[in-house]
Amino acid sequence: MSEILAIEGGEKTVKNKFSWPQFDEREVEAVAAVVRSGQWGNPDCSGAVAAFEKEFADYCGSKYAVSCVNGSVTLRLSLIACGVRPGDEVIVPPYTFIATASTVIEANCVPVFVDIDPETYNLDPKEIEKAITPKTKVIVPVHFAGQACDMDAIMDIAKRHNLRVIEDAAHAHGAEYKGRKLGSIGDVGSFSFQSSKNLTSGEGGIVVTNDKELYKMINSLRNVGRIEGGQWYDHYNAGCNYRITQMQAVLLSEQLKRLEQQTIIRDRNGIYLNELLSGIEGITPLSRGHGETRHCYHLYLFKYDKSKFNDLPKLKFVEMLAAEGVPCFRGYPHPLYKQPLFQQKNFMCYAIPEEVDYSQVYCPVAEKACSEEAVWILQHAMLGTRTDMESFAEAILKIQRHQLINV
Numbered sequence: 212m213s214e215i216l217a218i219e220g221g222e223k224t225v226k227n228k229f230s231w232p233q234f235d236e237r238e239v240e241a242v243a244a245v246v247r248s249g250q251w252g253n254p255d256c257s258g259a260v261a262a263f264e265k266e267f268a269d270y271c272g273s274k275y276a277v278s279c280v281n282g283s284v285t286l287r288l289s290l291i292a293c294g295v296r297p298g299d300e301v302i303v304p305p306y307t308f309i310a311t312a313s314t315v316i317e318a319n320c321v322p323v324f325v326d327i328d329p330e331t332y333n334l335d336p337k338e339i340e341k342a343i344t345p346k347t348k349v350i351v352p353v354h355f356a357g358q359a360c361d362m363d364a365i366m367d368i369a370k371r372h373n374l375r376v377i378e379d380a381a382h383a384h385g386a387e388y389k390g391r392k393l394g395s396i397g398d399v400g401s402f403s404f405q406s407s408k409n410l411t412s413g414e415g416g417i418v419v420t421n422d423k424e425l426y427k428m429i430n431s432l433r434n435v436g437r438i439e440g441g442q443w444y445d446h447y448n449a450g451c452n453y454r455i456t457q458m459q460a461v462l463l464s465e466q467l468k469r470l471e472q473q474t475i476i477r478d479r480n481g482i483y484l485n486e487l488l489s490g491i492e493g494i495t496p497l498s499r500g501h502g503e504t505r506h507c508y509h510l511y512l513f514k515y516d517k518s519k520f521n522d523l524p525k526l527k528f529v530e531m532l533a534a535e536g537v538p539c540f541r542g543y544p545h546p547l548y549k550q551p552l553f554q555q556k557n558f559m560c561y562a563i564p565e566e567v568d569y570s571q572v573y574c575p576v577a578e579k580a581c582s583e584e585a586v587w588i589l590q591h592a593m594l595g596t597r598t599d600m601e602s603f604a605e606a607i608l609k610i611q612r613h614q615l616i617n618v
């Protein structure tokens with residue numbers, strides 16, 4: 212008798228349930244204490260906000276940190292602080308969340324999409340070099356899924372062309388490249404604390420930097436243009452109110468205490484799952500060994516080859532896998548440049564040059580990842596046990612057996 216897939220009413224392969232965020236009474240108490248104190252806001256970003264910024268900067272091995280309402284605003288403020296002018300070009304990957312590119316528009320600049328490396332799904336340094344023009348000012352490498360970009364190559368290109376590097380580390384809390392924390396290697400590192408991220412307060416973001424001038428400008432822009440040592444009513448720069456609350460700050464301080472151990476678990480499980488999935492025909496985990504001394508698996512990615520599954524389309528496979536109890540997702544349906552924002556040039560008040568045209572942009576590696584190849588397992592599932600990892604592999608094998616029996 213053949214086994215029945217969960218999607219057809221059979222038993223789920225994965226027995227465990229996974230939840231996120233993880234917390235206990237320590238988080239509840241920390242937030243309750245702020246509520247009781249009545250000091251919910253923090254107009255000068257001192258107190259719990261400053262304390263968390265110091266903790267996070269130390270954790271990353273950076274000198275400075277500035278917290279913000281989210282990890283999109285942090286990208287935009289970083290671009291502005293880097294001194295971009297209207298019409299400047301910023302190199303971004305097409306396989307990422309919209310904010311990586313939309314914040315470039317919001318800084319009056321032009322996102323230039325450069326394809327990803329098929330081995331890592333991160334910006335391909337060889338392609339970066341080809342895309343540089345006299346207008347290029349910044350490179351925004353995204354450490355996709357928590358895997359380190361080729362930072363030596365990217366920093367070398369930036370140095371030779373006098374460009375700034377803003378690491379989009381929204382997926383990369385606690386991950387490392389050659390022993391250094393991601394986010395601490397470029398001119399600025401930008402993190403998100405949105406609810407799905409590996410460190411979260413529901414919403415929020417932070418930048419880290421070693422550059423005092425960048426720190427001072429981002430700090431000012433986040434706090435209505437005030438400057439350190441200035442008066443409450445002195446506004447020097449075109450900033451806004453992007454401050455976080457005391458409740459967010461204490462929550463983040465508690466969650467940060469858990470991050471190291473959680474990251475170690477995800478990394479260990481990722482290595483084990485690589486081993487398990489490498490043995491399945493038609494499944495190829497994204498390869499490691501590109502300088503990441505620690506991967507934080509905000510997402511665990513593998514490539515799916517439908518020809519080894521009797522031509523079962525990726526979407527159907529992902530649906531079956533989810534039904535078996537694996538927290539998984541088909542990922543981005545299209546590379547970013549396909550979004551109406553770019554194709555229809557919905558640039559509104561932003562000063563994007565008329566001739567900018569995304570209709571001809573085509574990044575083959577990103578296209579293939581989106582349409583047929585990439586499958587994501589979500590980070591909270593990577594906090595499971597070794598047995599959970601074995602059950603993920605078993606779920607894939609079950610679908611494969613089912614497909615091949617019915618050839």
Ligand SMILES: *Cc1c(COP(=O)(O)O)cnc(C)c1O
Nearest residue numbers: 281282283307308310381403405
């Ligand atoms: C989540 C995310 C951001 C920032 O998102 P916010 O929701 O604004 O905090 C930026 N870049 C990437 C790649 C992301 O995944």
